[in-house]
Amino acid sequence: xxxxxxxxxxxxxxxxxxxxxxxxxxxxxxxxxxxxxxxxxxxxxxxxxxxxxxxxxxxxxxxxxxxxxxxxxxxxxxxxxxxxxxxxxxxxxxxxxxxxxxxxxxxxxxxxxxxxxxxxxxxxxxxxxxxxxxxxxxxxxxxxxxxxxxxxxxxxxxxxxxxxxxxxxxxxxxxxxxxxxxxxxxxxxxxxxxxxxxxxxxxxxxxxxxxxxxxxxxxxxxxxxxxxxxxxxxxxxxxxxxxxxxxxxxxxxxxxxxxxxxxxxxxxxxxxxxxxxxxxxxxxxxxxxxxxxxxxxxxxxxxxxxxxxxxxxxxxxxxxxxxxxxxxxxxxxxxxxxxxxxxxxxxxxxxxxxxxxxxxxxxxxxxxxxxxxxxxxxxxxxxxxxxxxxxxxxxxxxxxxxxxxxxxxxxxxxxxxxxxxxxxxxxxxxxxxxxxxxxxxxxxxxxxxxxxxxxxxxxxxxxxxxxxxxxxxxxxxxxxxxxxxxxxxxxxxxxxxxxx
Amino acid sequence: xxxxxxxxxxxxxxxxxxxxxxxxxxxxxxxxxxxxxxxxxxxxxxxxxxxxxxxxxxxxxxxxxxxxxxxxxxxxxxxxxxxxxxxxxxxxxxxxxxxxxxxxxxxxxxxxxxxxxxxxxxxxxxxxxxxxxxxxxxxxxxxxxxxxxxxxxxxxxxxxxxxxxxxxxxxxxxxxxxxxxxxxxxxxxxxxxxxxxxxxxxxxxxxxxxxxxxxxxxxxxxxxxxxxxxxxxxxxxxxxxxxxxxxxxxxxxxxxxxxxxxxxxxxxxxxxxxxxxxxxxxxxxxxxxxxxxxxxxxxxxxxxxxxxxxxxxxxxxxxxxxxxxxx
Numbered sequence: 001x002x003x004x005x006x007x008x009x010x011x012x013x014x015x016x017x018x019x020x021x022x023x024x025x026x027x028x029x030x031x032x033x034x035x036x037x038x039x040x041x042x043x044x045x046x047x048x049x050x051x052x053x054x055x056x057x058x059x060x061x062x063x064x065x066x067x068x069x070x071x072x073x074x075x076x077x078x079x080x081x082x083x084x085x086x087x088x089x090x091x092x093x094x095x096x097x098x099x100x101x102x103x104x105x106x107x108x109x110x111x112x113x114x115x116x117x118x119x120x121x122x123x124x125x126x127x128x129x130x131x132x133x134x135x136x137x138x139x140x141x142x143x144x145x146x147x148x149x150x151x152x153x154x155x156x157x158x159x160x161x162x163x164x165x166x167x168x169x170x171x172x173x174x175x176x177x178x179x180x181x182x183x184x185x186x187x188x189x190x191x192x193x194x195x196x197x198x199x200x201x202x203x204x205x206x207x208x209x210x211x212x213x214x215x216x217x218x219x220x221x222x223x224x225x226x227x228x229x230x231x232x233x234x235x236x237x238x239x240x241x242x243x244x245x246x247x248x249x250x251x252x253x254x255x256x257x258x259x260x261x262x263x264x265x266x267x268x269x270x271x272x273x274x275x276x277x278x279x280x281x282x283x284x285x286x287x288x289x290x291x292x293x294x295x296x297x298x299x300x301x302x303x304x305x306x307x308x309x310x311x312x313x314x315x316x317x318x319x320x321x322x323x324x325x326x327x328x329x330x331x332x333x334x335x336x337x338x339x340x341x342x343x344x345x346x347x348x349x350x351x352x353x354x355x356x357x358x359x360x361x362x363x364x365x366x367x368x369x370x371x372x373x374x375x376x377x378x379x380x381x382x383x384x385x386x387x388x389x390x391x392x393x394x395x396x397x398x399x400x401x402x403x404x405x406x407x408x409x410x411x412x413x414x415x416x417x418x419x420x421x422x423x424x425x426x427x428x429x430x431x432x433x434x435x436x437x438x439x440x441x442x443x444x445x446x447x448x449x450x451x452x453x454x455x456x457x458x459x460x461x462x463x464x465x466x467x468x469x470x471x472x473x474x475x476x477x478x479x480x481x482x483x484x485x486x487x488x489x490x491x492x493x494x495x496x497x498x499x500x
Numbered sequence: 501x502x503x504x505x506x507x508x509x510x511x512x513x514x515x516x517x518x519x520x521x522x523x524x525x526x527x528x529x530x531x532x533x534x535x536x537x538x539x540x541x542x543x544x545x546x547x548x549x550x551x552x553x554x555x556x557x558x559x560x561x562x563x564x565x566x567x568x569x570x571x572x573x574x575x576x577x578x579x580x581x582x583x584x585x586x587x588x589x590x591x592x593x594x595x596x597x598x599x600x601x602x603x604x605x606x607x608x609x610x611x612x613x614x615x616x617x618x619x620x621x622x623x624x625x626x627x628x629x630x631x632x633x634x635x636x637x638x639x640x641x642x643x644x645x646x647x648x649x650x651x652x653x654x655x656x657x658x659x660x661x662x663x664x665x666x667x668x669x670x671x672x673x674x675x676x677x678x679x680x681x682x683x684x685x686x687x688x689x690x691x692x693x694x695x696x697x698x699x700x701x702x703x704x705x706x707x708x709x710x711x712x713x714x715x716x717x718x719x720x721x722x723x724x725x726x727x728x729x730x731x732x733x734x735x736x737x738x739x740x741x742x743x744x745x746x747x748x749x750x751x752x753x754x755x756x757x758x759x760x761x762x763x764x765x766x767x768x769x770x771x772x773x774x775x776x777x778x779x780x781x782x783x784x785x786x787x788x789x790x791x792x793x794x795x796x797x798x799x800x801x802x803x804x805x806x807x808x809x810x811x812x813x814x815x816x817x818x819x820x821x822x823x824x825x826x827x
Contacts, residue, residue, distance in 0.1 A: 047571060050553075141701030185576075187690050190608060190665035197611055199582070202575040322700060323716055324693050328543065331693070335550055338792065343716040409572055410579070449690065456687050457704070459656055 004131055011130075011357030015365055020063050023056075024362050027064035028369045031071015036079055037399050042072035044406040046332045050339075058340040059355045063362040065336060069329050070122070070366050073312050074374055077114040077305060078381055082107060083396060085216035089207060090308040092438050093276040095215055097293065097300030104296045107382045108240030113250050113298055114305040115374045121258040121306035122367040125313035128262055129320070130360050136314070137321040140266045145454035146464050148267075150474035152447040155274050157478045158281045159439045170436045173427075177440025178447075180205055187449050188456070200412040209404050209413045210441060213420030214427070214434040216400065220393050221425045240378055242298075249289050250302035256282055257303035261310030266318070272311040272327065273442050279307035313363060319344055320356065531591045531768050532565040538758075539595045541580025543573040547712045547792070551627050551756050552596045554788060555779060562775040567594075576666065577601035578612050585619040589761040591768035597622065597759040599668050603811035607819040608666045616812055621764035622805045624776040625797030627789060628753040630730035631672050632711045632740070633660075634723040640705040644727050644746035647706070651680055659685045661699060661707040663692040666822070668754045669708040671815065672729060674822040676708075679748050699723055710754050711737075711793030729753065736790050755811070757797065757804060773801050 014020065034045045046065055053061035073090070080091035081098035094114065101110040128136070143151075156178075160171050183194045184204030195201035242250065257279040264275040280300055284290055287299040315326045323344040325331040337344050342352055349356045384392070404413045424434055458464040465471050538556050542548040552569050560567040572580035577600040584595035602616040614620075633644070641647035641658075651658045660676075662669040665688045677684040687704050689695035692713045699707045700722045707714075711728060718725045718737065725740045729752045733742055743750045758776055760769070779785060780796040789796045799807060 141697070144701070144703045145698075186665070188665060188688055192609070192611075199575040199579055199611055199613075202609075202611075203573070318697070322697065322722070323720070324697050324700075331543070338550055339553065341788070341791070343719075347720055409570065453687060453689075456685065457659055459685075 007353075007357050008130060008361060010353065011359075011361030012365075014059060014354050014358035015063065015361040020060055020358065020362065021365070023060050023064040024067045024366050025369055027067020028071040028366055028373060031068040031073075032075040032078075032370065032373055033071075034068070035072040035075015035077075037075075037403060042069050043328045043332065044403075045072070046329060050332060050336055053336050053339075058337060058342050058352070059358045061336055061340065062333060062355065062359055063366075065333050066359060066362060067366045067369070070309075070312065070363075070370060073309060074115065074118060074370050077118075078111060078374075079216075081110045081114065081301070082381060082384060083216060084219045085396065085400070086211045088211075089273045089438075089442055090276040090304070090311075092211055092215070092435060093280040093304040094301060094308075096280065096435060097297050099219075100294070100296035101298065101301065102385065106296060106298075107385060108378050109242045109246055109298065110296075110301050111378045111381060112240070112242055112375065113246070113302045115371055115378075117250065117254040117257065117302045117306040118309035119367050119371045120254055121261060121308075121310035122313055123364060124258050125262050125265070125310040126360060126363045126367070129313060129317055129363070130357075134321050136266045136317050140318060141322075143267055143470065144468065145450045145457065146468050147470040147474070149447055149450040149454055150465060150471040150478070151267075151274070152443045152450065154474045154478040154481070155277060155443050156440065156447070157481050159277065159436050159443075166431075169430075169432050173432050173434070173436040174440035177437035177442075178444030180210070180437070181441040181444035182448065184445075188452050198412075200410060204445070205441075206404070206407060206413045206416060207438075207442065208407055209416040210420045211438060212400050212404060213417040213422075214424030214437070216396065217417065217421035218424030218428060218434075220396065221421065222428060223389065224393075240382065246298050249287070250298050253279075253283050253287055253299040253302040254306040256286070257306030257308075258310045261307030262314050264307075265311030265314030272315045275307040275311035276304040277439055279303040309367075316359075316363070320348065320359075323348075531765070531771075532563050534592055535565050536560070536563070536567045536591070537593045538567050538569050539580045539584050539593065540569055540571050541573060541577035541596065541598075541601055543571060547629070547710065547794075548596060548598060548756060550712075550792075551794065554785065555626055555758075555776065558779045558782070558785070559775060562779065563771075576605045576609060578605050578609065578614075581620075582612075582614050584759070584761055585614040587761050589621070589763045589765070591760060591764055591772070594623070594758055594760045594772075595620075596626075597757045597808070599754045599756075599811060599815070602757075602759075602808055603815045604666060604668065604671070604819060606812065607816040617805070617809060619762050620759045621762055621769055621801070622808050623758045623760060623764070623769055623772050623801055624780075625755060625757045625799040625804045625807060626776070626780065627756045627794040627797060628730075629710045629712050629755070629794045630728045630734060630753045631669055631708055632714050632718070632728045632737075632793075633676075633726040633743075634699060634707050634709060634714050634718065635726055636699055636702050636705050637721065637724045639702050640699075640724065641726065642724070644741070644743070644748065647726060648680055651682060651684065657682055657685055658706060659687050659704050661687045661689055661695040661704040663695055663709065663713075664688050664690065666819065668752070668815075669710065671818045671822055672708045672750070672752055674818060675750055675752070676743075676748065678821075679750060696723070715791075715793040730795070734793060734795075736793055753795075755797070755807075757808070769801050 046068055076088050076091040077094050079085040080094040081102050084095050084099040086092040086095050098110045156174060160167060160174055183201055185202050186193055192202055260279050260282060261275040264278060265272050280303060283299040283303040284293050289297045289299045293300055318324050318326045319330045325334050334344055401414050404417050405411060407413055427434060454464055465475060538552060540549055540552045556567040556569050572583060577598060581595055581601040584593055587593040606612050606616050635641050641650055660673050662673055670686060670688060673684050673686050692709055695707055696717060698704045711734060717723045725737060727743045727746045728734050728740050729743050729750060731751055733740065786796060
C-alpha cells in the first residue's frame with residue numbers, strides 16, 4: 001500500500017509538470033471537441049494526430065492521446081443526450097433516457113449527471129488500475145471462448161427481457177441486429193457472407209453508420225413530420241443543475257455502474273462494449289426510479305455513463321500489463337509507443353516507471369480536467385437546443401457525413417448511414433426500438449466467433465459450455481432470466497411497471 | 501524460395517519501362533511537385549502502419565515533399581490497393597503493397613478488381629518479416645520435435661492459433677500440417693492481438709505469428725519461441741532455430757513493399773527506389789527493424805517485381821489447399 005502511494009506520488013510528479021499538464025489539457029479539449037462532432041471518433045482523430053506525437057517525449061505523447069480518448073467519451077455523451085446522436089457503442093444507451101430528459105427540459109441535469117458520474121467512476125477505476133492491474137489481468141486471461149460466449153448470450157437475453165413494450169418486437173430487432181452483424185468476412189473460414197460482391201461490405205457494416213442513421217437522422221426525419229416541433233427542441237432549457245432528489249437517485253446508480261464497468265472493462269474480448277448496456281439493464285431492474293424508465297429516468301443516464309467511463313479506464317489494464325490492446329484506440333497507442341521505441345507490456349512498469357505511473361496519474365488528472373471543462377460548458381451546450389431546426393439540422397447532417405466518412409475515408413459508409421436513416425424511420429413508425437437491434441449487431445458477431453472457436457477447441461463437444469464454471473454460471477443466470485420472462489405473472493407485473 | 505529467371509522477368513518488365521520512359525520526361529523533372537500520398541491499406545497502429553510511417557518521414561525529407569500516410573483499410577488490404585491501381589501514375593500516389601494484397605488476396609477472393617502485377621509498378625521491398633511459432637511456456641511444447649511428437653501421438657492433434665483465415669500465418673499452419681503428415685487444428689482469430697491473448701492465457705497452446713508482432717511477448721517470456729520461418733536465424737533472436745534447422749523444409753516471410761500505379765515514369769521509379777534503399781540502409785532504421793523482428797529489403801524495382809511474381813505463383817496453390825474458402 002505504501003509502495004503504491006509512493007508510486008502514485010512519483011506518477012503525479014511526472015504528470016504535473018507544466019508541459020505534461022498542458023498536453024493533458026490539450027488532449028482533453030481536442031477529445032471533447034471531436035466527441036461532440038457526431039461521428040468523428042477518437043480512432044480517426046488519434047490516427048490523424050499520431051505523427052504529431054513522434055516529436056514528443058513518450059510520456060507526454062501518451063498523456064495527450066489518453067486525454068483525447070477520455071475527452072471523446074465525455075463529448076460523445078453530450079451529443080447523445082442533446083441530439084439523440086450516439087457516435088459509439090457506449091453512448092447508444094445514453095440516448096435512451098438522456099435524450100428523453102433533454103426533451104423534458106432536463107438536459108442540464110442529464111449532462112451534469114454524465115459528467116459527475118463519469119468523473120467518479122474514472123477516479124475509482126484509476127485506483128483499481130494502479131493497485132491491482134496484474135491481478136485483474138490473470139482473471140481476464142482465465143476467460144476462454146466458451147466463457148465469452150455465455151457472457152454475450154446473457155447480455156442478449158437480458159436485452160430482450162428488459163426491452164420496452166412488446167417483447168416479440170424486441171426479440172425481432174435483436175435478431176435483425178445479429179443478422180446485420182454477420183455481414184462480412186467469416187472469421188473462421190474467410191468466406192464472404194451477405195456481401196453481394198461489394199468489397200466494402202467484406203469488413204461488415206459500420207457501427208457508427210447504423211447508429212447515427214437509426215438514431216439521430218431518423219429522429220430528424222420524425223421531427224420534420226411534426227409541425228409543432230419544427231422550430232426548436234425546447235424553448236425552456238430548464239434548471240441546469242441537478243435537484244436534490246435527482247442527486248439522491250443518481251448516486252446509487254453511479255456506484256453500481258462503476259462496479260460493473262470496472263469488472264467488464266478488463267475483459268479484452270468485448271467486455272467494455274457490454275458495460276453500458278449491462279448497467280442500463282441493471283438500473284432498469286434495480287433502481288428506485290425503474291418505473292420512470294422510458295420517460296427520462298436519471299438512473300438510466302447515471303449508471304451507464306459511470307459504467308462506460310470505468311470500463312474505458314480499466315480497459316487499459318490488458319495494454320499496460322500484457323502489451324495487448326483491447327480496442328482500436330489502444331492499438332493506436334501501442335503504435336505511438338513502439339514508434340518511440342517503447343514496448344508496452346509487463347516489463348514497462350520497471351523499464352519505464354515515469355511513463356507507467358505518469359500515465360496512471362494523468363488518467364485521473366485528465367478526468368479532473370474534463371470535469372472542469374465540461375461543467376461550465378453545460379449552459380452553452382443546452383443553448384444549442386434553442387438553435388432553430390432549420391440551422392441545426394443541416395449542420396448535424398453535414399457533421400454526420402464528415403464523421404462517418406472519416407472512419408474509413410470511404411463514401412460507402414455515408415450511403416450506409418442514409419439507408420439506415422430510412423430504415424430507422426420505418427422502425428419508429430412501427431414502434432420497433434433501435435437499441436435492441438444495435439445490441440444484437442454488436443454482440444451477435446462476437447458471440448458467433450466465440451461459439452465457433454469454443455467448438456473448434458473442443459472438437460465439437462457442447463459439454464464445454466457446462467464444464468467451465470464461469471460459462472456455466474452465466475448460462476444459469478441467462479436461463480433464470482428467460483424463465484422469468486416466460487412466467488405469465490412475471491410478465492404481467494413487468495407490463496404493469498412499464499405502464500406505470 | 502523459388503526464383504524466376506532474371507531474364508524472364510526482365511523481358512516482362514521491358515515494355516513497361518520503355519513506355520514509362522517515353523511518357524513524360526518533363527513531369528519527372530518536376531516530381532515531386534506536391535505532397536505524396538502513401539496509401540496504407542491497413543488500420544493505423546499495426547506493424548504495417550508502423551513500417552509505412554518509419555519510412556514515410558525520412559522519405560519525405562529526402563524528396564523535399566512530405567509523404568503523407570493515408571490509412572484505407574478493408575477487404576484484406578485490397579480496397580486501398582485498388583484505389584492506387586486506379587490513380588494517375590504521376591508518382592504522387594503510392595501504396596504499401598504486401599503479401600496480403602499482392603500475393604494472397606488475388607487467389608483468396610474472386611472479387612479482387614486489380615492485377616497484382618500489371619496494374620502496379622513495384623518499386624522497392626521495404627521489409628521481410630519471418631513468422632515465428634510460439635507456445636504457451638507451461639502448456640505448450642518445448643521445441644519443434646516435442647511439437648511433432650505431441651501432434652502425432654495425441655488423439656486430437658494440436659491446436660494452433662493465427663491472426664485470421666487466409667492470412668500468411670494461417671497458410672504457414674497449413675504447410676506445417678502437410679509436413680507433419682497430419683492437419684493442425686487451426687483456430688483463427690480477429691487479428692494477432694486477440695490470438696496472442698488466448699495463447700498467453702493458455703486457451704490455445706500454439707500460435708503462428710509474424711515475428712514483429714510476437715517479438716515483445718517472446719522477450720517478456722510470456723510465450724516461448726519454437727522456430728522462425730526465415731532463411732537464417734533472425735539476428736534479434738539468435739537462439740531460436742529456423743524451421744529448416746528443426747527439420748521442416750519451410751521458408752516463408754510476410755513482406756511489405758512500396759508500389760505505385762502501373763506505368764510510373766522510369767525516372768520517378770528510379771529516384772524512389774534509390775531514396776528508399778538509402779533510407780533502409782541507415783543504421784538507425786536497421787536497428788529499429790531488427791528490434792521489432794523485421795529485415796529491411798534491398799531489392800531494386802526489377803528484382804522486387806520478380807519477387808512479387810514468384811510470391812503470387814507460390815501462394816495461389818497453398819491458398820486453394822488451405823480450406824480458406826474463396827467467395
